[in-house]
Amino acid sequence: MIRLEHVDKIFNTAAGSVHAVRDVSLQIEDGEIYGIIGFSGAGKSTLVRCINLLERPSSGKVFIDDVELTALDEKKLREVRRKIGMIFQHFNLLRSRTVYQNIEFPLRKSKLSKAEKDAKISSLLELVGLSEKRNAYPSQLSGGQKQRVAIARALANDPKVLLCDEATSALDPQTTQSILKLLARVNKEMGITIVLITHEMAVVKDICDRVAVMEEGAVVESGNTVDVFSRPGEEITRDFIETASNIRKIHDLIADENELTKINAGDQMLLLTYSGSNAGEPLISYLSRAYGINANIIYGNIDFLKGKPLGKLVVTLSGKAEQIRQAREYIDSLGVEVEVIKE
Amino acid sequence: MSLLYTVAPNLEKLGGELIKCLGETLKMVFVSGTISFFLGLFFGVLLIVTKKGGILQNVVIYRILEKAIDVIRSIPFLILMVLLIPVSRAIVGTGSGVTGSYVALIAGTVPFFSRQIESVLADLDEGLIEASESMGFSPIEIIFSIYLKESIPGITRVTMITFVSLIGLTAMAGAIGAGGLGDFAIRYGYQMHYTDMSWVTVIVILIIISIIQFIGNFIIRKTTH
Numbered sequence: 276m277i278r279l280e281h282v283d284k285i286f287n288t289a290a291g292s293v294h295a296v297r298d299v300s301l302q303i304e305d306g307e308i309y310g311i312i313g314f315s316g317a318g319k320s321t322l323v324r325c326i327n328l329l330e331r332p333s334s335g336k337v338f339i340d341d342v343e344l345t346a347l348d349e350k351k352l353r354e355v356r357r358k359i360g361m362i363f364q365h366f367n368l369l370r371s372r373t374v375y376q377n378i379e380f381p382l383r384k385s386k387l388s389k390a391e392k393d394a395k396i397s398s399l400l401e402l403v404g405l406s407e408k409r410n411a412y413p414s415q416l417s418g419g420q421k422q423r424v425a426i427a428r429a430l431a432n433d434p435k436v437l438l439c440d441e442a443t444s445a446l447d448p449q450t451t452q453s454i455l456k457l458l459a460r461v462n463k464e465m466g467i468t469i470v471l472i473t474h475e476m477a478v479v480k481d482i483c484d485r486v487a488v489m490e491e492g493a494v495v496e497s498g499n500t501v502d503v504f505s506r507p508g509e510e511i512t513r514d515f516i517e518t519a520s521n522i523r524k525i526h527d528l529i530a531d532e533n534e535l536t537k538i539n540a541g542d543q544m545l546l547l548t549y550s551g552s553n554a555g556e557p558l559i560s561y562l563s564r565a566y567g568i569n570a571n572i573i574y575g576n577i578d579f580l581k582g583k584p585l586g587k588l589v590v591t592l593s594g595k596a597e598q599i600r601q602a603r604e605y606i607d608s609l610g611v612e613v614e615v616i617k618e
Numbered sequence: 619m620s621l622l623y624t625v626a627p628n629l630e631k632l633g634g635e636l637i638k639c640l641g642e643t644l645k646m647v648f649v650s651g652t653i654s655f656f657l658g659l660f661f662g663v664l665l666i667v668t669k670k671g672g673i674l675q676n677v678v679i680y681r682i683l684e685k686a687i688d689v690i691r692s693i694p695f696l697i698l699m700v701l702l703i704p705v706s707r708a709i710v711g712t713g714s715g716v717t718g719s720y721v722a723l724i725a726g727t728v729p730f731f732s733r734q735i736e737s738v739l740a741d742l743d744e745g746l747i748e749a750s751e752s753m754g755f756s757p758i759e760i761i762f763s764i765y766l767k768e769s770i771p772g773i774t775r776v777t778m779i780t781f782v783s784l785i786g787l788t789a790m791a792g793a794i795g796a797g798g799l800g801d802f803a804i805r806y807g808y809q810m811h812y813t814d815m816s817w818v819t820v821i822v823i824l825i826i827i828s829i830i831q832f833i834g835n836f837i838i839r840k841t842t843h
Contacts (some may be wrong), residue, residue: 282762327752353752353755355754356751356752356753357753357754360752361749361752363745363748365743365745367743369746369764369767370768370843371767371768371770371841380753383759384754420746539678
């Protein structure tokens with residue numbers, strides 16, 4: 276379990292002081308995948324470095340399994356760090372060493388025998404699917420392969436926690452997916468807690484159990500991934516959801532007065548957000564049957580958050596005012612989020 | 619051989635002297651070069667780790683070191699050599715001859731080389747340092763297994779440059795009676811107008827430099843991946 280208590284980090288530079296992390300308290304449970312999402316400059320990279328104290332918090336406490344890291348001396352801290360793996364956006368592999376030697380590097384301080392180390396490295400290479408690249412140098416690998424080596428290296432000392440700092444940000448979408456699958460596997464099969472920093476919604480929604488949204492150094496919203504993104508409480512969270520779908524397009528189309536978005540007086544254009552069981556399409560056909568109104572679907576999208584569907588529909592309701600009102604009440608009663616886009 | 623003597627007629631009587639001077643130059647380069655190499659590495663590393671944001675940040679040490687290097691570097695070598703005669707006497711027992719030249723050669727080389735090492739190490743990706751810190755390595759381990767190991771090609775490159783400039787400095791060491799090829803060229807090529815001897819000296823020095831560069835390039839090729 277990782278626990279941050281009122282962590283603050285202030286950088287004093289020649290240009291003035293920068294408050295990179297503001298009063299962050301959070302708790303990350305064993306075995307979960309915890310996402311920290313924020314736009315660049317939100318302080319998330321600094322926050323993740325406060326977990327293994329690569330950046331020492333200006334104030335606040337950091338605990339891992341009830342050991343207060345912020346109270347340890349450098350020597351003890353180095354021992355603890357060996358049990359916290361970390362991977363980076365730019366992989367940080369050692370260029371002068373082969374894939375095998377890179378994975379061997381963190382094992383220098385381990386008490387394993389040479390044969391045990393060799394077996395360990397071979398099994399890690401197998402896990403990340405790079406057995407045949409063991410003698411290659413990093414310069415001969417693709418970005419995705421480099422990150423796989425970095426993951427194997429981070430796992431060499433059997434860590435309990437793996438910190439991922441924008442680990443997929445330098446990779447293309449397809450490679451990102453394969454790295455995320457690997458991380459999910461590492462989490463599931465080895466029971467390693469993963470803390471994942473990203474600015475990509477796609478990363479969070481695929482594998483994170485819980486998520487914290489950061490803005491200007493502070494965590495503005497956190498909780499179960501599905502809950503946070505199906506019922507966003509903050510503007511910034513909505514921004515992230517919009518980056519992952521085409522929903523923003525609708526607003527552009529309305530602004531451009533596109534034919535598609537023209538509605539008649541009395542009509543309403545609604546954005547319906549539904550998650551899990553309250554499925555969308557029966558709702559639309561039910562509305563027209565039960566209330567005698569026309570429900571015209573302009574946009575529809577289903578996202579999957581950790582495998583759970585999160586649907587978004589933009590519909591135009593046209594009909595008599597009273598019927599529309601009743602239809603709205605019915606929609607509300609289903610627990611579907613309704614946002615009026617245009618009326 | 620006879621062809622050589624036709625081209626450089628004075629070589630016949632001065633050949634032995636030339637070999638002796640070559641030996642003196644090689645001795646100066648080898649002894650002071652080796653010591654300068656390790657001292658320069660040490661101070662270069664010290665500069666990089668103590669500077670702001672370094673793994674052993676220490677502003678006081680960094681400032682003192684930086685100032686000392688700048689001061690020594692700004693003294694012309696010929697003057698530095700004369701200034702260091704008493705220091706040389708105290709350390710190696712003499713202020714003249716080949717042995718008396720070591721202290722001055724080292725003092726003239728180390729500041730330059732330290733700066734070069736510093737700039738090579740500064741080119742290393744910060745991320746590697748951060749990654750090894752995250753793996754729980756101590757500063758000493760990071761210095762040896764990251765800074766120095768990962769920078770071998772760059773260190774080799776600046777070592778070559780430094781050795782070439784060190785050969786230039788040994789030529790001046792003739793001024794305090796250390797002999798060497800520079801002294802040979804001055805005595806015979808300049809003072810006695812044996813122009814052929816000046817050319818022979820130049821060729822011998824070119825050969826030495828070529829050998830250094832050949833070895834250096836070989837190491838760089840083998841260690842760059």
